[in-house]
Amino acid sequence: MRPLARVVYPYPHPDSNPTLANLAAELGRRGWDVELLCAGADVRGPGLGAAGPPGVLNPLPRGGAGPGARLADRLRRALGPALLARARRRGVLLGVDPRGLALARGLNARARLPLVYLSFEILFREEVGPAEAGMKAAELAACADVALTLVQDEERAAALAGATGLPRAAMALVPNAPAPEPVPQSDLLRRRLGIAPERRIVLYTGSLAGWASLHLLREMVGHWPGEFVLVLHSRAASGPRMRAWLDSLRATGRVEISPDPVPAAELGALYASADFLLAPYMPVPDDWTSCANIAHLGLSSGKVAHAALCGLPILASDLAVFRREFAAYRCGEVYTRLEQTGELLARMAARREAYAAEARRFYAERLDPRAPMAAFCDRLEALLP
The missing domain is CATH 3.40.50.2000 (Glycogen Phosphorylase B;)
Incomplete structure:
Protein backbone atom coordinates (compact mmCIF):
# COMPACT_ATOMS: atom_id res chain seq x y z
CA MET A 1 0.00 0.00 0.00
CA ALA A 177 8.74 29.46 -3.11
CA PRO A 178 7.05 28.14 -6.25
CA ALA A 179 8.82 25.53 -8.31
CA PRO A 180 10.46 26.81 -11.51
CA GLU A 181 8.15 27.29 -14.47
CA PRO A 182 8.32 29.18 -17.77
CA VAL A 183 7.51 32.85 -17.31
CA PRO A 184 4.85 33.87 -19.85
CA GLN A 185 4.49 37.12 -21.71
CA SER A 186 1.44 38.62 -20.05
CA ASP A 187 -0.71 41.76 -20.03
CA LEU A 188 -3.26 40.29 -17.60
CA LEU A 189 -3.41 43.29 -15.26
CA ARG A 190 -3.39 45.88 -18.03
CA ARG A 191 -6.32 44.15 -19.75
CA ARG A 192 -8.22 43.54 -16.53
CA LEU A 193 -7.84 47.07 -15.18
CA GLY A 194 -7.41 49.14 -18.34
CA ILE A 195 -3.94 50.41 -17.39
CA ALA A 196 -2.24 52.39 -20.14
CA PRO A 197 0.95 50.92 -21.70
CA GLU A 198 3.09 53.87 -20.60
CA ARG A 199 2.34 53.35 -16.89
CA ARG A 200 4.55 51.06 -14.82
CA ILE A 201 2.73 48.55 -12.61
CA VAL A 202 3.90 48.04 -9.02
CA LEU A 203 2.12 44.91 -7.76
CA TYR A 204 1.15 43.97 -4.23
CA THR A 205 -0.55 40.59 -3.73
CA GLY A 206 -2.03 39.06 -0.62
CA SER A 207 -3.71 40.22 2.58
CA LEU A 208 -4.66 43.86 3.10
CA ALA A 209 -3.64 44.45 6.70
CA GLY A 210 -1.54 46.55 9.04
CA TRP A 211 1.48 44.29 8.59
CA ALA A 212 1.24 45.02 4.84
CA SER A 213 1.36 48.80 5.52
CA LEU A 214 -2.27 49.20 4.40
CA HIS A 215 -2.71 52.48 6.29
CA LEU A 216 0.51 53.93 4.79
CA LEU A 217 -0.19 53.26 1.11
CA ARG A 218 -1.93 56.57 0.38
CA GLU A 219 1.05 58.54 1.67
CA MET A 220 3.49 56.17 -0.06
CA VAL A 221 2.05 56.52 -3.55
CA GLY A 222 1.93 60.29 -3.09
CA HIS A 223 5.73 60.23 -3.35
CA TRP A 224 5.75 58.29 -6.64
CA PRO A 225 6.30 59.79 -10.10
CA GLY A 226 3.09 59.80 -12.13
CA GLU A 227 4.17 56.93 -14.39
CA PHE A 228 3.89 54.39 -11.52
CA VAL A 229 0.60 52.81 -10.47
CA LEU A 230 0.12 50.48 -7.50
CA VAL A 231 -2.11 47.45 -8.14
CA LEU A 232 -3.52 45.67 -5.07
CA HIS A 233 -4.48 42.07 -5.86
CA SER A 234 -6.25 40.46 -2.90
CA ARG A 235 -9.14 38.26 -1.81
CA ALA A 236 -9.88 40.72 1.00
CA ALA A 237 -11.59 43.59 -0.86
CA SER A 238 -14.91 43.06 0.90
CA GLY A 239 -16.85 44.60 3.76
CA PRO A 240 -18.05 48.22 3.85
CA ARG A 241 -15.06 49.69 5.71
CA MET A 242 -12.51 47.97 3.49
CA ARG A 243 -14.40 48.92 0.33
CA ALA A 244 -14.53 52.56 1.46
CA TRP A 245 -10.80 52.52 2.23
CA LEU A 246 -9.95 51.00 -1.14
CA ASP A 247 -12.21 53.49 -2.89
CA SER A 248 -10.27 56.30 -1.21
CA LEU A 249 -7.00 54.80 -2.47
CA ARG A 250 -8.38 54.45 -6.00
CA ALA A 251 -9.49 58.08 -5.90
CA THR A 252 -5.82 59.16 -5.74
CA GLY A 253 -5.40 58.04 -9.37
CA ARG A 254 -2.30 56.12 -8.32
CA VAL A 255 -3.90 52.87 -7.08
CA GLU A 256 -5.95 50.21 -8.87
CA ILE A 257 -7.76 47.30 -7.19
CA SER A 258 -7.76 43.77 -8.63
CA PRO A 259 -10.21 42.01 -6.28
CA ASP A 260 -10.73 38.68 -8.05
CA PRO A 261 -7.96 36.20 -7.19
CA VAL A 262 -6.56 34.22 -10.08
CA PRO A 263 -6.27 30.42 -9.91
CA ALA A 264 -2.90 29.06 -8.78
CA ALA A 265 -2.13 28.02 -12.35
CA GLU A 266 -2.34 31.67 -13.46
CA LEU A 267 -0.10 33.20 -10.81
CA GLY A 268 2.83 33.28 -13.22
CA ALA A 269 0.77 35.34 -15.67
CA LEU A 270 -0.31 37.67 -12.85
CA TYR A 271 3.23 38.43 -11.69
CA ALA A 272 4.61 38.59 -15.24
CA SER A 273 2.05 41.29 -16.09
CA ALA A 274 3.61 43.67 -13.53
CA ASP A 275 6.84 45.67 -13.70
CA PHE A 276 7.81 45.70 -10.00
CA LEU A 277 6.75 44.06 -6.73
CA LEU A 278 5.98 45.96 -3.53
CA ALA A 279 6.90 44.03 -0.35
CA PRO A 280 5.73 46.46 2.38
CA TYR A 281 6.04 44.11 5.37
CA MET A 282 5.82 45.96 8.69
CA PRO A 283 5.78 44.39 12.19
CA VAL A 284 2.62 45.51 14.03
CA PRO A 285 1.10 44.20 17.28
CA ASP A 286 -2.29 43.33 15.75
CA ASP A 287 -2.00 39.55 15.98
CA TRP A 288 0.44 36.78 16.95
CA THR A 289 1.37 36.36 13.28
CA SER A 290 2.10 40.04 12.66
CA CYS A 291 4.86 41.24 15.00
CA ALA A 292 8.05 39.23 15.67
CA ASN A 293 6.88 36.72 13.07
CA ILE A 294 7.07 39.50 10.45
CA ALA A 295 10.32 40.93 11.83
CA HIS A 296 11.87 37.48 11.25
CA LEU A 297 10.30 37.05 7.80
CA GLY A 298 13.29 35.26 6.29
CA LEU A 299 12.58 33.32 3.10
CA SER A 300 8.92 32.70 3.97
CA SER A 301 7.35 35.21 1.57
CA GLY A 302 5.74 33.41 -1.34
CA LYS A 303 5.01 36.72 -3.09
CA VAL A 304 8.69 37.75 -3.02
CA ALA A 305 9.72 34.32 -4.32
CA HIS A 306 7.19 34.41 -7.16
CA ALA A 307 8.31 37.91 -8.14
CA ALA A 308 11.95 36.81 -8.18
CA LEU A 309 11.07 33.80 -10.36
CA CYS A 310 9.38 36.18 -12.82
CA GLY A 311 12.25 38.68 -12.76
CA LEU A 312 10.40 41.51 -11.01
CA PRO A 313 12.57 44.07 -9.20
CA ILE A 314 11.38 44.38 -5.60
CA LEU A 315 10.70 47.51 -3.54
CA ALA A 316 10.91 46.24 0.04
CA SER A 317 10.55 47.54 3.57
CA ASP A 318 13.43 47.66 6.03
CA LEU A 319 13.60 44.07 7.28
CA ALA A 320 16.76 42.11 8.04
CA VAL A 321 16.13 39.59 5.26
CA PHE A 322 15.90 42.27 2.57
CA ARG A 323 18.96 44.15 3.80
CA ARG A 324 20.91 40.90 3.85
CA GLU A 325 19.75 39.37 0.57
CA PHE A 326 19.69 42.59 -1.48
CA ALA A 327 23.29 43.26 -0.49
CA ALA A 328 24.25 40.01 -2.23
CA TYR A 329 21.64 40.15 -5.02
CA ARG A 330 20.91 43.61 -6.44
CA CYS A 331 17.35 42.58 -7.21
CA GLY A 332 15.61 45.38 -5.35
CA GLU A 333 15.81 48.38 -3.08
CA VAL A 334 14.99 48.78 0.63
CA TYR A 335 13.21 51.87 1.89
CA THR A 336 13.40 53.19 5.45
CA ARG A 337 11.07 56.17 4.87
CA LEU A 338 8.01 56.45 2.67
CA GLU A 339 9.37 59.51 0.87
CA GLN A 340 12.23 57.37 -0.48
CA THR A 341 9.96 54.99 -2.38
CA GLY A 342 9.42 57.14 -5.47
CA GLU A 343 13.14 57.79 -5.90
CA LEU A 344 13.91 54.09 -5.47
CA LEU A 345 11.29 53.06 -8.04
CA ALA A 346 12.75 55.55 -10.52
CA ARG A 347 16.25 54.16 -9.85
CA MET A 348 15.08 50.61 -10.54
CA ALA A 349 13.15 51.68 -13.64
CA ALA A 350 16.30 53.26 -15.09
CA ARG A 351 18.15 49.93 -14.86
CA ARG A 352 15.24 47.50 -14.83
CA GLU A 353 16.88 44.73 -16.87
CA ALA A 354 19.87 44.60 -14.51
CA TYR A 355 17.58 44.38 -11.47
CA ALA A 356 15.44 41.76 -13.25
CA ALA A 357 18.49 39.59 -13.99
CA GLU A 358 19.51 39.80 -10.34
CA ALA A 359 15.98 38.86 -9.25
CA ARG A 360 16.17 35.71 -11.38
CA ARG A 361 19.62 34.95 -9.92
CA PHE A 362 18.23 35.46 -6.39
CA TYR A 363 15.53 32.90 -7.17
CA ALA A 364 17.93 30.39 -8.76
CA GLU A 365 20.53 30.53 -6.00
CA ARG A 366 18.48 31.14 -2.85
CA LEU A 367 14.81 30.33 -3.46
CA ASP A 368 14.54 27.40 -5.89
Whole structure:
Protein backbone atom coordinates (compact mmCIF):
# COMPACT_ATOMS: atom_id res chain seq x y z
CA MET A 1 0.00 0.00 0.00
CA ARG A 2 1.26 3.49 -0.88
CA PRO A 3 2.46 5.56 2.08
CA LEU A 4 0.07 8.31 3.18
CA ALA A 5 1.05 11.87 4.09
CA ARG A 6 -1.84 13.56 5.89
CA VAL A 7 -1.43 17.33 6.20
CA VAL A 8 -3.48 19.23 8.78
CA TYR A 9 -3.77 22.81 7.46
CA PRO A 10 -5.85 25.00 9.81
CA TYR A 11 -6.56 27.74 7.26
CA PRO A 12 -8.57 28.19 4.07
CA HIS A 13 -6.97 28.52 0.62
CA PRO A 14 -4.14 25.98 0.89
CA ASP A 15 -3.64 26.35 -2.86
CA SER A 16 -1.95 29.71 -2.14
CA ASN A 17 0.89 28.03 -0.22
CA PRO A 18 3.69 27.06 -2.66
CA THR A 19 5.40 24.73 -0.17
CA LEU A 20 2.28 22.53 0.03
CA ALA A 21 2.17 22.35 -3.76
CA ASN A 22 5.84 21.37 -3.92
CA LEU A 23 5.40 18.78 -1.15
CA ALA A 24 2.41 17.16 -2.89
CA ALA A 25 4.28 17.08 -6.20
CA GLU A 26 7.47 15.57 -4.75
CA LEU A 27 5.65 12.94 -2.71
CA GLY A 28 3.45 12.09 -5.69
CA ARG A 29 6.57 11.43 -7.77
CA ARG A 30 7.74 9.07 -5.01
CA GLY A 31 4.52 7.07 -5.00
CA TRP A 32 2.88 8.56 -1.91
CA ASP A 33 -0.75 9.51 -1.39
CA VAL A 34 -1.32 12.99 0.04
CA GLU A 35 -4.44 13.90 1.99
CA LEU A 36 -5.22 17.43 3.11
CA LEU A 37 -7.41 18.45 6.02
CA CYS A 38 -8.13 22.15 5.85
CA ALA A 39 -10.48 24.81 7.18
CA GLY A 40 -13.31 25.14 4.74
CA ALA A 41 -11.51 25.81 1.45
CA ASP A 42 -12.62 24.11 -1.74
CA VAL A 43 -9.43 23.24 -3.63
CA ARG A 44 -10.71 20.30 -5.62
CA GLY A 45 -9.15 20.32 -9.05
CA PRO A 46 -5.61 21.40 -10.02
CA GLY A 47 -3.57 23.52 -7.70
CA LEU A 48 -1.59 21.40 -5.26
CA GLY A 49 1.16 20.10 -7.48
CA ALA A 50 1.93 17.89 -10.43
CA ALA A 51 0.89 14.80 -8.50
CA GLY A 52 -2.71 15.91 -8.89
CA PRO A 53 -5.02 17.07 -6.12
CA PRO A 54 -4.89 15.12 -2.87
CA GLY A 55 -8.04 14.00 -1.15
CA VAL A 56 -9.46 17.24 0.18
CA LEU A 57 -11.50 17.28 3.35
CA ASN A 58 -12.93 20.18 5.33
CA PRO A 59 -13.73 18.77 8.76
CA LEU A 60 -11.44 20.69 11.10
CA PRO A 61 -13.15 21.70 14.35
CA ARG A 62 -13.54 25.42 14.94
CA GLY A 63 -12.11 27.22 17.95
CA GLY A 64 -8.88 26.78 19.87
CA ALA A 65 -6.52 23.87 19.72
CA GLY A 66 -6.47 22.93 23.38
CA PRO A 67 -4.82 19.68 24.47
CA GLY A 68 -6.55 16.72 26.01
CA ALA A 69 -9.31 14.22 25.35
CA ARG A 70 -11.86 16.82 24.20
CA LEU A 71 -9.79 17.65 21.13
CA ALA A 72 -9.35 13.98 20.23
CA ASP A 73 -13.08 13.41 20.66
CA ARG A 74 -13.93 16.35 18.40
CA LEU A 75 -11.57 15.05 15.76
CA ARG A 76 -13.00 11.55 15.91
CA ARG A 77 -16.54 12.87 15.54
CA ALA A 78 -15.55 15.17 12.68
CA LEU A 79 -13.50 12.67 10.73
CA GLY A 80 -15.45 9.48 11.23
CA PRO A 81 -14.16 5.91 11.59
CA ALA A 82 -13.18 5.40 7.93
CA LEU A 83 -10.86 8.40 7.90
CA LEU A 84 -9.39 7.50 11.26
CA ALA A 85 -8.65 4.03 9.90
CA ARG A 86 -6.79 5.63 6.98
CA ALA A 87 -4.85 7.72 9.48
CA ARG A 88 -3.37 4.47 10.80
CA ARG A 89 -1.95 3.61 7.39
CA ARG A 90 1.81 3.53 7.02
CA GLY A 91 2.84 7.13 6.62
CA VAL A 92 3.30 10.42 8.46
CA LEU A 93 1.14 13.17 9.95
CA LEU A 94 2.12 16.75 9.20
CA GLY A 95 0.73 19.67 11.19
CA VAL A 96 0.92 23.24 9.89
CA ASP A 97 1.69 25.95 12.46
CA PRO A 98 0.76 25.72 16.15
CA ARG A 99 -2.92 24.87 15.73
CA GLY A 100 -2.36 22.40 12.90
CA LEU A 101 0.35 20.65 14.90
CA ALA A 102 -1.90 20.34 17.96
CA LEU A 103 -4.75 18.98 15.84
CA ALA A 104 -2.40 16.49 14.18
CA ARG A 105 -1.23 15.29 17.58
CA GLY A 106 -4.86 14.76 18.62
CA LEU A 107 -5.49 12.76 15.47
CA ASN A 108 -2.35 10.77 16.19
CA ALA A 109 -3.39 9.67 19.68
CA ARG A 110 -4.06 6.10 18.53
CA ALA A 111 -2.19 5.86 15.24
CA ARG A 112 1.19 6.88 16.70
CA LEU A 113 2.63 7.79 13.30
CA PRO A 114 5.71 9.99 12.95
CA LEU A 115 4.66 13.59 13.64
CA VAL A 116 6.11 16.35 11.45
CA TYR A 117 5.84 20.11 11.96
CA LEU A 118 5.45 22.45 8.95
CA SER A 119 6.18 25.93 10.28
CA PHE A 120 5.06 29.04 8.36
CA GLU A 121 3.88 31.28 11.24
CA ILE A 122 5.87 31.37 14.49
CA LEU A 123 4.18 32.07 17.84
CA PHE A 124 6.87 33.67 20.01
CA ARG A 125 6.76 32.98 23.74
CA GLU A 126 7.03 36.67 24.67
CA GLU A 127 3.98 37.51 22.53
CA VAL A 128 1.58 34.94 23.99
CA GLY A 129 -1.53 36.60 25.41
CA PRO A 130 -4.66 35.12 26.98
CA ALA A 131 -6.15 34.34 23.57
CA GLU A 132 -3.08 32.34 22.50
CA ALA A 133 -2.12 30.66 25.78
CA GLY A 134 -4.03 27.43 25.09
CA MET A 135 -2.69 27.19 21.54
CA LYS A 136 0.88 27.77 22.73
CA ALA A 137 0.56 25.14 25.46
CA ALA A 138 -0.82 22.67 22.91
CA GLU A 139 2.00 23.47 20.48
CA LEU A 140 4.69 22.94 23.13
CA ALA A 141 3.10 19.65 24.23
CA ALA A 142 3.01 18.44 20.63
CA CYS A 143 6.63 19.48 20.05
CA ALA A 144 7.69 16.71 22.41
CA ASP A 145 6.47 14.23 19.76
CA VAL A 146 7.83 16.01 16.67
CA ALA A 147 10.33 13.96 14.69
CA LEU A 148 11.08 16.46 11.91
CA THR A 149 10.38 20.14 11.24
CA LEU A 150 10.24 22.13 8.01
CA VAL A 151 11.15 25.82 8.25
CA GLN A 152 12.28 28.25 5.57
CA ASP A 153 15.84 29.38 6.39
CA GLU A 154 18.43 29.81 9.14
CA GLU A 155 16.88 33.03 10.49
CA ARG A 156 13.50 31.39 10.96
CA ALA A 157 15.04 28.16 12.25
CA ALA A 158 16.75 30.07 15.05
CA ALA A 159 13.52 31.92 15.84
CA LEU A 160 11.47 28.71 15.88
CA ALA A 161 14.02 26.94 18.10
CA GLY A 162 13.78 29.78 20.60
CA ALA A 163 9.98 29.77 20.47
CA THR A 164 9.53 26.00 20.88
CA GLY A 165 12.74 24.32 22.04
CA LEU A 166 12.78 22.16 18.91
CA PRO A 167 16.35 21.11 18.06
CA ARG A 168 18.00 22.68 15.03
CA ALA A 169 19.35 19.27 13.97
CA ALA A 170 15.79 18.04 13.41
CA MET A 171 14.91 20.97 11.11
CA ALA A 172 14.99 20.96 7.31
CA LEU A 173 15.27 24.30 5.49
CA VAL A 174 12.93 24.73 2.49
CA PRO A 175 12.25 28.24 1.12
CA ASN A 176 8.56 29.02 0.66
CA ALA A 177 8.74 29.46 -3.11
CA PRO A 178 7.05 28.14 -6.25
CA ALA A 179 8.82 25.53 -8.31
CA PRO A 180 10.46 26.81 -11.51
CA GLU A 181 8.15 27.29 -14.47
CA PRO A 182 8.32 29.18 -17.77
CA VAL A 183 7.51 32.85 -17.31
CA PRO A 184 4.85 33.87 -19.85
CA GLN A 185 4.49 37.12 -21.71
CA SER A 186 1.44 38.62 -20.05
CA ASP A 187 -0.71 41.76 -20.03
CA LEU A 188 -3.26 40.29 -17.60
CA LEU A 189 -3.41 43.29 -15.26
CA ARG A 190 -3.39 45.88 -18.03
CA ARG A 191 -6.32 44.15 -19.75
CA ARG A 192 -8.22 43.54 -16.53
CA LEU A 193 -7.84 47.07 -15.18
CA GLY A 194 -7.41 49.14 -18.34
CA ILE A 195 -3.94 50.41 -17.39
CA ALA A 196 -2.24 52.39 -20.14
CA PRO A 197 0.95 50.92 -21.70
CA GLU A 198 3.09 53.87 -20.60
CA ARG A 199 2.34 53.35 -16.89
CA ARG A 200 4.55 51.06 -14.82
CA ILE A 201 2.73 48.55 -12.61
CA VAL A 202 3.90 48.04 -9.02
CA LEU A 203 2.12 44.91 -7.76
CA TYR A 204 1.15 43.97 -4.23
CA THR A 205 -0.55 40.59 -3.73
CA GLY A 206 -2.03 39.06 -0.62
CA SER A 207 -3.71 40.22 2.58
CA LEU A 208 -4.66 43.86 3.10
CA ALA A 209 -3.64 44.45 6.70
CA GLY A 210 -1.54 46.55 9.04
CA TRP A 211 1.48 44.29 8.59
CA ALA A 212 1.24 45.02 4.84
CA SER A 213 1.36 48.80 5.52
CA LEU A 214 -2.27 49.20 4.40
CA HIS A 215 -2.71 52.48 6.29
CA LEU A 216 0.51 53.93 4.79
CA LEU A 217 -0.19 53.26 1.11
CA ARG A 218 -1.93 56.57 0.38
CA GLU A 219 1.05 58.54 1.67
CA MET A 220 3.49 56.17 -0.06
CA VAL A 221 2.05 56.52 -3.55
CA GLY A 222 1.93 60.29 -3.09
CA HIS A 223 5.73 60.23 -3.35
CA TRP A 224 5.75 58.29 -6.64
CA PRO A 225 6.30 59.79 -10.10
CA GLY A 226 3.09 59.80 -12.13
CA GLU A 227 4.17 56.93 -14.39
CA PHE A 228 3.89 54.39 -11.52
CA VAL A 229 0.60 52.81 -10.47
CA LEU A 230 0.12 50.48 -7.50
CA VAL A 231 -2.11 47.45 -8.14
CA LEU A 232 -3.52 45.67 -5.07
CA HIS A 233 -4.48 42.07 -5.86
CA SER A 234 -6.25 40.46 -2.90
CA ARG A 235 -9.14 38.26 -1.81
CA ALA A 236 -9.88 40.72 1.00
CA ALA A 237 -11.59 43.59 -0.86
CA SER A 238 -14.91 43.06 0.90
CA GLY A 239 -16.85 44.60 3.76
CA PRO A 240 -18.05 48.22 3.85
CA ARG A 241 -15.06 49.69 5.71
CA MET A 242 -12.51 47.97 3.49
CA ARG A 243 -14.40 48.92 0.33
CA ALA A 244 -14.53 52.56 1.46
CA TRP A 245 -10.80 52.52 2.23
CA LEU A 246 -9.95 51.00 -1.14
CA ASP A 247 -12.21 53.49 -2.89
CA SER A 248 -10.27 56.30 -1.21
CA LEU A 249 -7.00 54.80 -2.47
CA ARG A 250 -8.38 54.45 -6.00
CA ALA A 251 -9.49 58.08 -5.90
CA THR A 252 -5.82 59.16 -5.74
CA GLY A 253 -5.40 58.04 -9.37
CA ARG A 254 -2.30 56.12 -8.32
CA VAL A 255 -3.90 52.87 -7.08
CA GLU A 256 -5.95 50.21 -8.87
CA ILE A 257 -7.76 47.30 -7.19
CA SER A 258 -7.76 43.77 -8.63
CA PRO A 259 -10.21 42.01 -6.28
CA ASP A 260 -10.73 38.68 -8.05
CA PRO A 261 -7.96 36.20 -7.19
CA VAL A 262 -6.56 34.22 -10.08
CA PRO A 263 -6.27 30.42 -9.91
CA ALA A 264 -2.90 29.06 -8.78
CA ALA A 265 -2.13 28.02 -12.35
CA GLU A 266 -2.34 31.67 -13.46
CA LEU A 267 -0.10 33.20 -10.81
CA GLY A 268 2.83 33.28 -13.22
CA ALA A 269 0.77 35.34 -15.67
CA LEU A 270 -0.31 37.67 -12.85
CA TYR A 271 3.23 38.43 -11.69
CA ALA A 272 4.61 38.59 -15.24
CA SER A 273 2.05 41.29 -16.09
CA ALA A 274 3.61 43.67 -13.53
CA ASP A 275 6.84 45.67 -13.70
CA PHE A 276 7.81 45.70 -10.00
CA LEU A 277 6.75 44.06 -6.73
CA LEU A 278 5.98 45.96 -3.53
CA ALA A 279 6.90 44.03 -0.35
CA PRO A 280 5.73 46.46 2.38
CA TYR A 281 6.04 44.11 5.37
CA MET A 282 5.82 45.96 8.69
CA PRO A 283 5.78 44.39 12.19
CA VAL A 284 2.62 45.51 14.03
CA PRO A 285 1.10 44.20 17.28
CA ASP A 286 -2.29 43.33 15.75
CA ASP A 287 -2.00 39.55 15.98
CA TRP A 288 0.44 36.78 16.95
CA THR A 289 1.37 36.36 13.28
CA SER A 290 2.10 40.04 12.66
CA CYS A 291 4.86 41.24 15.00
CA ALA A 292 8.05 39.23 15.67
CA ASN A 293 6.88 36.72 13.07
CA ILE A 294 7.07 39.50 10.45
CA ALA A 295 10.32 40.93 11.83
CA HIS A 296 11.87 37.48 11.25
CA LEU A 297 10.30 37.05 7.80
CA GLY A 298 13.29 35.26 6.29
CA LEU A 299 12.58 33.32 3.10
CA SER A 300 8.92 32.70 3.97
CA SER A 301 7.35 35.21 1.57
CA GLY A 302 5.74 33.41 -1.34
CA LYS A 303 5.01 36.72 -3.09
CA VAL A 304 8.69 37.75 -3.02
CA ALA A 305 9.72 34.32 -4.32
CA HIS A 306 7.19 34.41 -7.16
CA ALA A 307 8.31 37.91 -8.14
CA ALA A 308 11.95 36.81 -8.18
CA LEU A 309 11.07 33.80 -10.36
CA CYS A 310 9.38 36.18 -12.82
CA GLY A 311 12.25 38.68 -12.76
CA LEU A 312 10.40 41.51 -11.01
CA PRO A 313 12.57 44.07 -9.20
CA ILE A 314 11.38 44.38 -5.60
CA LEU A 315 10.70 47.51 -3.54
CA ALA A 316 10.91 46.24 0.04
CA SER A 317 10.55 47.54 3.57
CA ASP A 318 13.43 47.66 6.03
CA LEU A 319 13.60 44.07 7.28
CA ALA A 320 16.76 42.11 8.04
CA VAL A 321 16.13 39.59 5.26
CA PHE A 322 15.90 42.27 2.57
CA ARG A 323 18.96 44.15 3.80
CA ARG A 324 20.91 40.90 3.85
CA GLU A 325 19.75 39.37 0.57
CA PHE A 326 19.69 42.59 -1.48
CA ALA A 327 23.29 43.26 -0.49
CA ALA A 328 24.25 40.01 -2.23
CA TYR A 329 21.64 40.15 -5.02
CA ARG A 330 20.91 43.61 -6.44
CA CYS A 331 17.35 42.58 -7.21
CA GLY A 332 15.61 45.38 -5.35
CA GLU A 333 15.81 48.38 -3.08
CA VAL A 334 14.99 48.78 0.63
CA TYR A 335 13.21 51.87 1.89
CA THR A 336 13.40 53.19 5.45
CA ARG A 337 11.07 56.17 4.87
CA LEU A 338 8.01 56.45 2.67
CA GLU A 339 9.37 59.51 0.87
CA GLN A 340 12.23 57.37 -0.48
CA THR A 341 9.96 54.99 -2.38
CA GLY A 342 9.42 57.14 -5.47
CA GLU A 343 13.14 57.79 -5.90
CA LEU A 344 13.91 54.09 -5.47
CA LEU A 345 11.29 53.06 -8.04
CA ALA A 346 12.75 55.55 -10.52
CA ARG A 347 16.25 54.16 -9.85
CA MET A 348 15.08 50.61 -10.54
CA ALA A 349 13.15 51.68 -13.64
CA ALA A 350 16.30 53.26 -15.09
CA ARG A 351 18.15 49.93 -14.86
CA ARG A 352 15.24 47.50 -14.83
CA GLU A 353 16.88 44.73 -16.87
CA ALA A 354 19.87 44.60 -14.51
CA TYR A 355 17.58 44.38 -11.47
CA ALA A 356 15.44 41.76 -13.25
CA ALA A 357 18.49 39.59 -13.99
CA GLU A 358 19.51 39.80 -10.34
CA ALA A 359 15.98 38.86 -9.25
CA ARG A 360 16.17 35.71 -11.38
CA ARG A 361 19.62 34.95 -9.92
CA PHE A 362 18.23 35.46 -6.39
CA TYR A 363 15.53 32.90 -7.17
CA ALA A 364 17.93 30.39 -8.76
CA GLU A 365 20.53 30.53 -6.00
CA ARG A 366 18.48 31.14 -2.85
CA LEU A 367 14.81 30.33 -3.46
CA ASP A 368 14.54 27.40 -5.89
CA PRO A 369 12.80 24.82 -3.64
CA ARG A 370 13.45 21.64 -5.62
CA ALA A 371 16.64 20.33 -4.00
CA PRO A 372 15.64 21.38 -0.43
CA MET A 373 12.20 19.78 -0.85
CA ALA A 374 13.74 16.55 -2.17
CA ALA A 375 16.09 16.47 0.85
CA PHE A 376 13.12 17.03 3.20
CA CYS A 377 11.19 14.18 1.57
CA ASP A 378 14.25 11.93 1.93
CA ARG A 379 14.04 12.60 5.66
CA LEU A 380 10.28 11.94 5.63
CA GLU A 381 10.84 8.55 4.02
CA ALA A 382 13.49 7.74 6.61
CA LEU A 383 10.77 8.14 9.29
CA LEU A 384 8.56 5.43 7.85
CA PRO A 385 8.30 2.32 9.99
